[in-house]
Amino acid sequence: MQTTLADFIRDTAQGQEAEAILRSCVHCGFCNATCPTYQLLGDELDGPRGRIYLMKQMLEGQPVTAVTRLHLDRCLTCRNCETTCPSGVQYGRLIDIGRDVVERLSPRPAAERLLRAGLRKGLQSPVLFGSLLKLGQSVRSLLPSALREHLPAGIPTHSHSVQSDIQDSPDAREASATLTRRMLVLEGCVQPAMAPETNAAARRVLARLGIDLVAAPNAGCCGAIDQHLAAPDAAKAAMRRNIDAWWPYIKQGCEAIVMTASGCGSTVKEYGHHLRHDPAYAAKAARVSGLTRDLSEVLRDEDLSALKVFALNPATPKRIAFHPPCSLQHGQQVRGVIEGILTRAGFELLPVDESYLCCGSAGTYSVLQPELSGQLRARKLSNLQARGPELIASANIGCQTHLAAASDVPVVHWISLLDRG
Ligand code: SF4
Ligand code: SF4
Structure with missing residues (x-):
């Protein structure tokens, strides 16, 4: 698409990146067919092609209004459009730039700014978030339904560290003696409070394969929350903090950085891109991104017979509907891997219509x-529950809790299925 950027952005790194992306779009509109918001609203400006056009106008210096912001706000950043686009348009990178610019050119009302600042602060502090979650849980029945449904019905209280997990059971004690390999894991910001059992299960499963999964104490939120709420400088600060926390382990030979939440994985795999202009961190960020693996990518390459889940306990639910998070299938372009692992382990993976569509968590x-x-959640759950699954499985804490809040069927992280045996 022919593009002539305005003076305020033309000679900046953002401008050059945006211009290259805008030029790669041929305006064919194929992407609209798989865009969730276009499917729901049927408005060109709520599809990727329309949003790209809005961003082009904005970056060319045309007036920016609350309407521009509204259509960009309605984008889920699911990146389904990237998977569909035949021209390789990097929409996710463009919308990050577009959101940052629109925030500056058309500031939000104070109430919206306050809510966003509160979300950034509250979600990224595991201690604060955990305390608020416990408080909300204790008065759950008194809360308005709009707030109540963001709280999980029950919060597991058995959060384990690697060492306590390994030391707690005879099997694990036996396994700990044979942990000859080491990988890092990101605890993240929300998952430790909402679903501590996920990383505990990942640790037990990997320990049975001889892999010691360790968390660096000073690592925290991957930066995605700031990045998607148009605070790129704060996002980069989070990325640098994580790199500093992981670097000593990487120097000692940790072979991978494992992500158990695909939303975090999608972001950490792009640290190299986000910090490419930072002389002090560019090389380290590229190395970190190169070492980052979704948990499924680690297990895909291992001999899973040691897990002994292939002859499943008759009481274990077997009929599974799997929801692949957008951050996995579109963001990381990892598709079919978890489904393959679960099928090999003896589970029956039910067909799910529209599995490419976002669940609305985002x-x-x-x-x-x-x-x-x-x-979007109602549509997703209808598709997931259509063939009568015993469980719904997913790979991202956001999707898991969002779906669980309205599902008739329990929703779990897929690694817990391999942890059951
Ligand atoms: S983003 Fe891709 S699919 Fe969408 S209009 Fe542009 S070239 Fe076509
Ligand atoms: S990221 Fe998702 S919601 Fe946004 S334009 Fe692309 S397909 Fe639509």
Whole structure:
């Protein structure tokens, strides 16, 4: 697409990146066919092609209004459009730039700014988030339904560290003696409070394969929350903090950085891109991104017979509907891997219609766009539950809790299925 950027952005790194992306779009509109918001609203400006056009106008210096912001806000950043696009348009990178610019050129009302600042602060502090979650849980029945549904019905209290997990059971004690390999794991910001059992299960499963999974104490939020709420400088600060926390382990030979939440994995795999202009961190960020693996990518390459889940306990639910998070299938372009692992382990993976579509969770989207988010969740759950699964499995904490809040069927992280045996 022919593009002539305005003076305020033309000679900046953002401008050069945006211009290259805009030029790669041929305006064919194929992407609209798989865009969730276009499917729901049927408005060109709520599809990727229309949003790209809005961003082009903005970056060319045309007036930016609340309407521009509204259509960019309604985007889930699911990146389904990237998977569909035949021209390789990097929409996810463009919308990050577009959101940063629109925030500066058309500031939000104070109430919206306050809510976003509160989300960034509250979600990224595991201690604060955990305390708020416990408080909310204790008065759950008194809360308005809009707030109540963001709280899981029960919060597991058995959060384990690697060492306590390994030391707690005879099997694990036996396994700990044979942990000859070491990988890092990101605890993240929300998952430790919402679903501590996920990383505990990952540790037990990997320990049975001889892999010691360790968390660096000073690592925290991957930066995705800031990045998607148009705070790129704060996002980069989080990335640098994590790199500093992981670097000593990498120097000691940790062979991978394992992500148990695909939303975090999608972001950490792009640290190299985000910090490419930072002389002090560019090389380290590229190395970190290169070492980052979704948990499924680690298990795909291992001999899983040691897990002994192939002859499943008759009481173990076997009929599974799997929801592949957008951050896995579109963001990381990892598709079919978890389904393959679960099938090899003896589970029956039920067909799910529209499995390419977002469930409506999308980070903070379910809070900021509750109506669209709710419509997408209802559509997703209808498809997931259509063939009578015993369990729904997913690979991202956001999708897991969002779906669980309205599902008739329990929703779990897929690694817990391999942990059951
Ligand atoms: S983003 Fe891709 S699919 Fe969409 S209009 Fe542009 S070239 Fe076509
Ligand atoms: S990221 Fe998702 S919601 Fe946004 S334009 Fe692309 S397909 Fe549509």
